Amino acid sequence: MNSLPIPDFFQETSVGELWKVPYEERASQALAWRQTHNLLPAESDSVKTWLLLIDVQNTFCLPGFELYVGGRSGTGAVDDNRRLAQFIYRHLGQISKISATMDTHRAMQIFHAMFLVDSAGNHPAPYSLIYPADLAQKRWFFNPALAAELGVSPTQGQEILVYYAQQLAQRGKYALTIWPYHAMLGGVGHALAPAIEEAIFFHGIARQTQAEFELKGEYAFTENYSAIGPEITQGPRGESLGARNPKFITQLQQVDRLIVTGQAKSHCLAWTVADLLEDIQAIDPTLAQKVYLLEDCTSPVVAPGMDFTDETEALYARFAETGINIVRAEESNLWF
Numbered sequence: 001m002n003s004l005p006i007p008d009f010f011q012e013t014s015v016g017e018l019w020k021v022p023y024e025e026r027a028s029q030a031l032a033w034r035q036t037h038n039l040l041p042a043e044s045d046s047v048k049t050w051l052l053l054i055d056v057q058n059t060f061c062l063p064g065f066e067l068y069v070g071g072r073s074g075t076g077a078v079d080d081n082r083r084l085a086q087f088i089y090r091h092l093g094q095i096s097k098i099s100a101t102m103d104t105h106r107a108m109q110i111f112h113a114m115f116l117v118d119s120a121g122n123h124p125a126p127y128s129l130i131y132p133a134d135l136a137q138k139r140w141f142f143n144p145a146l147a148a149e150l151g152v153s154p155t156q157g158q159e160i161l162v163y164y165a166q167q168l169a170q171r172g173k174y175a176l177t178i179w180p181y182h183a184m185l186g187g188v189g190h191a192l193a194p195a196i197e198e199a200i201f202f203h204g205i206a207r208q209t210q211a212e213f214e215l216k217g218e219y220a221f222t223e224n225y226s227a228i229g230p231e232i233t234q235g236p237r238g239e240s241l242g243a244r245n246p247k248f249i250t251q252l253q254q255v256d257r258l259i260v261t262g263q264a265k266s267h268c269l270a271w272t273v274a275d276l277l278e279d280i281q282a283i284d285p286t287l288a289q290k291v292y293l294l295e296d297c298t299s300p301v302v303a304p305g306m307d308f309t310d311e312t313e314a315l316y317a318r319f320a321e322t323g324i325n326i327v328r329a330e331e332s333n334l335w336f
Contacts, residue, residue, distance in 0.1 A: 003090040003333065004037055007202070010085060015195040016063055016078035018188070026198060030205035033092075042096040042209035048255040051088070052248075053100045054227060054262025054269045054298075056081065056196045059182045059189035060103075061263060066182035066189055069264045069299050072309055076299030077263055081195055084261060084297040087329040088199040091336060092207065096255070098200050099212040100192060101227040103183040103268060108146050110164065111179050111223050116140045127304050130176040132165045150220050156237075160221050163236035173231055174267075176223070183217065214247070225268045228275035248272075249279035252287060259292045261329075266300035266308035270315055277322060288323035292335070296328040 007029065033039065060069050061077040069077040088095065107114060113123040116130065118140060124130065134140050142161045144154035152160070165176050183190050192200070200211050214227060219242040222230040228249075230242030252258050262269050273293065280287045293316070300312040320326050327335050 004092050006086055006089050007033065010089065010195075010199075012082050015082045015085065015193075016061075016075075017194070018058065018062060019194050021194055021198045021201060023201065026202050027205050030202045033202075034206045034208075037093065039093050039206050042207040045094075045096045047094075047257065048096045049091075049094055049257045049259065050097045050099065050251060050255045051095050052258060052260045052262075053084075053098065053196065053200075054260065054272055055101055055103045055183075055264075056084070056193050056262050057102060057183060057189065058191055058193055059184075061193035061196075066180045067264075067301075067303075069301060071299030072302050072307070073299075076302075077193075080261075080263070080297045080299055081193055083329045084294070085195045085199045087294070087297065087332060088196075088203060091332065092203055094336065095203060095207070095259075097209060097212070098203055099214060099251075100196075100200060101214045101216055101262070101268075101272075102190065102192070103217045103224075104185050104190065104215040105181070105183045105217055106185060106220075107181065108150060109218075109220050110161070111177060112181055113178055115143055115146065116161070116178070117143045124178045126178055126180040127306065128178040130165055130178065132162070132169055135162045135165055159237070160235045160239075160241070164221065164232055164241075167232045185218070214245075216245075226271035226275040227268070228272055228279070231271075244275070246279075248276055249283065252276070252280070252290060253283075256290065257292060258290055259294060261294035261297040263298060264301045264308075265295075265298040265316075266312040269298055270312060273319060273324070274315075277319065277324070281322075286323070289325070292325040292327050293319065294329050295326050296330055 059066050061081055116124050124140060130140060142157035147154045147157050168176060204211050216227050217224040219230050222232050222241045224230040229244030233242050235241050260273060300308040316326060
């Protein structure tokens, strides 16, 4: 199938803005689009293509929101979503299923400032990195005021915090990062970026298929960059801190092609792909050849005191060595 035109309602200049999707109008337009372009129900696709979108939410994608992923250019996520929306519209007839993960947080979580205090009761600043040495030197402590709410004793909370930071270091993961409050459940930042939400909705009506939404990131005692599982699953006493989700590897086995992109390239997208690759290698390494990463629809975190661009590119090079396809939306005529 040749690529389709971009619907007239799509406006590039509004991709970085917050607005309400006019569902009824878009539904009518999608029905007409279905007839005009002879779009069949997705279930009839002979080649099943699954598009997995990682955390394309306002909190990461719109300038002025809490963790806007601007990359080095400063316009990263906006440019990414412009290309992504156009990719969805152009390949509406080839994309069988769209899934969107949604980073989902509450105030009392290990990567938010209120979780830690110093000896004077002060909280760490956003973007602080918490290393095992900081905890050993008693620079930071688990906030005992949260213990009852989180169902632990102050002593157990401190033990988990120390163990967690140590495990991150031992496993070569990013240090515990204190992020600005973001993707807060119930808040506007948690919602999908409008331009992408609109494209997903339009696809669902036009192809008569239900989009999937996967919440992740609500565990209190672990970061959860990956949609597949948290950074650390067990605490020092063997207590559960979170669990892996087998859904993604199961669905990969049921489709012909999985296209993945989203935000941020250096964190939630990268660790989702890394976890998926771990599951792939445990089952069948050739499954990696089904995976396509849209590298021009995602950007790395560049924030005060941190720039993950170079290490992210190195990680993607390692992904490619496993058989994963690194592709570009703007060159989709060459591979899709």
